[in-house]
Amino acid sequence: MVSSEMASSVLPNSLSHTRAGIHISSLDERILKGQTDSKERADRETTQEYFVNMGPQHPSTHGVLRLVLRMDGETVRDVIPVLGYVHRGMEKKAEYVGYRQQVHFTDRLDYLSAVMGNWAMSSAIEKAMKTELNDRIETIRTIVAELTRIQSHQLWWGVLGMDLGAFTPFLYGFRDREKITAIFEETMGGRLTMNYIQPGGLMFDIHPDFVANVKKFISYFKPLIEEYEELFGGNVIVQERLKNVGILDAKSAISLGVTGPILRASGVAHDLRKLEPYGVYAKTKFNVPVGTVGDCWDRYQVRMQEMRESISIIEQLIDNVPEGKHMVMKFGAKIRVPEGVYYSQMETARGIFGIFIASDGSEKPYRMHFRTPNFNNLWAITQMAAGGRVGDLVAILSSIDIVVPDIDR
Amino acid sequence: MNDTSAQPTRRIPITGYFARIFTGFVSLLKGLKITFHYLSHPSTVVTQQYPENRATLKMAERLRAQLTMIHDDNGYHKCTACHICEQACPNASIHVAERAKPALSKTELDTFIWRLDSCTFCNLCVMVCPFQVLQMKSTFESSVYDQRLLIYNLSRYAGPTSTVLAKQADDEARKNAVEPRSVYDGPTALNGFFLAGIPKELLVTLDRKGEV
Amino acid sequence: MFNSLPNLQVSWEVISVSQRVSTTYGESPILAVVYALAAIVAIILFMSLTAMTLVYTERKVAAHFQCRLGPMRVGWHGILQSIADTLKLLLKEDIVPDQADKAMHLFAPVLCVLAALLALIAIPFSPYLAVSDMNIGVLFISAVSGLGVLGILLGGWSSNNKWSLLGAMRAGAQIISYELSATLSILVVVMFSGSMKFSEIVQSQDQGWWIWRAPVVGLVAFLIFLVASTAEINRTPFDLAEGESELTAGFHTEYSGMRFAFFFLAEYLNLFIVSSMGATLFLGGWMPLHIGNLTFFNQVMDLIPPGLWFALKVSGFIFLSMWFRWTFPRLRVDQLMKLEWKVLLPIGFINLLLAAILTLSGFYFFPGNS
């Protein structure tokens, strides 16, 4: 490995202008060591590669993510993600507050699957304390989690459209997501960050209109998925843009620790809802959609199919929500997790959200680590985007469906 | 490491040059049909004209947009300044300033300071309150031009302190002094400069935030 | 009852402003100057009004495609929104990047507008309303609208921004490529009508528009022209030069204030010019809808004034363009080139060949009359 200082002295000035150190690609390295063949060197001499900053202010980096691109004309040779623009020190903060206060931090990691984050944190605490929950709590949690998954995928669908240059899907996606946010607002009192699922149960019981509204939403949204497919998925331009773009094979996907729809699109049927069922997933019937090639089109298909599966899960559960209390733990009571280390995982809309707790038996965790799905998923882009065009890079980034605060924590 | 040759790629079936052009064309027409449907049906418009529709705008009952303290019709609240909400708050957005109540040798609530600027509306303060004095309301129009205006006093002035009361001539005069002068109408902004009763640690944060 | 209508066969005598100037010059030079000045003022007024209307229309149409309302605040249903926006853009600070090539950076948007303005000269709005009716009108518009790409290239290059440069290079490659297809499809009409003069092209469609009168080849040429012209004016699905999700704003990333407004103006003027080209060549321009020798039908159609016909056709064309923009995603840069060189150009060539055969053999609707 060549150090960046050495590289900047050898390579043209344009290489050294990015503040963060530059990850030298294998070609550069071999050129520096004189190991290239004549063809490669000729390529290098005739075209000048350049670096360009995509972000932190860029419309399609979905927030303040910065990608340093090494480009050759329109072709992207290398992608170097630079993180930390929304690093808020969540893990440090978590050491200073009690367990109940941790839950609302998870809202602010992956804010598009906020409820699932709440659930992951609550269930991590519940598992550590060995709290038993009743069926009502579990059923409601499952329903709202699936609703969250749908709204997250709706947003992703819209944003994918916008990233590919079609603005209309973006607004259709938001329009339909609004229906779910309205349901959430009614029951949970929040639209984006709800802090709804609490250790030991739920913040509130469901609103009396909840069941009716969810049913109304399902009958509204079911035909719209087909419309989504017709407007966008069936469009020849979209197919051309997504097929065979950003291929990630199963082996490197696993090695890169990629989870969620991206891993499934690469052909690994890995879904915690099926493999290690939590909530009432064990009682429901659903399929895990799996891709074959692992390109953007597979990721598109997997997510669209997941929306349909989520609807089917909700349909199975919504008619018979069991009776019971919505909270089995006393709210005012301090939570003390027994001494030890605990790791618990949950399948959010973007992949596995893991929570690691190291407890010393006090009211506050000794160490709390959030294993966020987007952190691992993002790095897959370094493998997927190399060799594509800028347009491909945008499509790939969109098909990964990143949420930047979840990466930076 | 990045060997793409072994990966399966999606083969686009070559069903003929013109057939592909034709199917592509049809798929485009389908999309055009959908967008035209929405253009030709103005009833599908979902935009709400916000400031104009204020009169008819219904917010969800449970929407958490503003923390308030429940006061009864006479303007009294039940807060005992027990600090439980303050400790439950994850972001130190609540500060309960208390004062001595020598007549009962206890303390009582002086000012209930709530900082909207750092509040995350997690509802924990409401849930932990043993006397159910706090409440989240759906009044969401709290935007202001200055961040310092987002510091609120939730509690209504509850009359003079007991030391002042002790100086009153008789019970009748005391009763009159205690009676609230107006009905409670929600949190009042502290306007930034009223910072008495806020401990030094919080003032440090305020100063830093106040640079805006 | 209708039989008693007087014979409304209009002679369609074409007089352009430049003709008027030259004919009146001998008699009264003052009148000629007045005519010329009026034309200049009218064109400038027309230019700004068209662009503003188009921006407003685009926003409204886009909004309703997307289940929104669009501008609603300035004036009734936001009708004055464009004026407010123009004022805002004019009053905004004109920022020139420190490292930019200043002269070029300032000149580029002017060049874009200039190209669009020049093209407006040749457009026949109605038999009596065209600035100039030159005998190479079609060629003139093709040539002049090609100048616009120079402005885009200059703007992108002089901004000294990599995204701008990428956008400009894309625009250059794209416009030059698609110019070919557009010209090939225009040639079909030129061949059928036997002239490059707009008035003659329009008058040749007296018996019917070329889009249906030339069997199949007319329609194919129209479709190719539709695609190629959309690409030429950088609109979705071919807005790679701008490509806001890829290149932030492409060639005009570094422009603000009035110079940005100039690019904006040029974009919408180009939309208008391309639409009027399409309407004139394929849909008969100001010529009412005539079908061969159906005299009665033709007479009824003649009741609608030719200027209105032209406006209707152009609006239809513009609406189509907006409809595309708010439905389709953007192509990738290599797919864009593939579409041109592998699909449109071969089809265009074959189409031109067929059209030549049809013209020579006279195998099209109502051949005797044009």
Added chain:
Amino acid sequence: MDSAELQVVVGALHSSLTFREKSDRLSVVVPSDQLLSVAMKLRDSEPLSFDMLCAHTAIDWLKDEKIELIYQLYSTKHGHHLMMSVYVSRTEAVAVPSLHTVWQIAQWQEREVYDLFGICYSGHPDLRRILLEDDWKGFPLLKDYKDDFMLERPW
């Protein structure tokens, strides 16, 4: 494979491995000099095949003067989990072998641990700060970390 069976198989990998109690899953403690070889075996041996590194983090045990590195392993083939920990001294600078050759994602997860705990990984190709600024002083997740921006909670 349940936890007890897994313990037998993992324990057979190397004699120096110990198992930790007070954990919700099987948790093996590996000496830092054996880390790379044990990790390779964990990934490659057929009954284990831990092919995914779910999470990598660290705990600063201030009282014991140790930092514990934690690797959460998962096998997509068999569906079992393993927690692997390595203790390194808090005071002396000891380099831990980088595991990016075993699991690619380790490269970035190690960067994060380096950023927040200051652990140096030997053989890491690109050990830079990842979340914090390049010129940040100190390693914030250490228990004795202090800086001017930190506020004490009022209670």
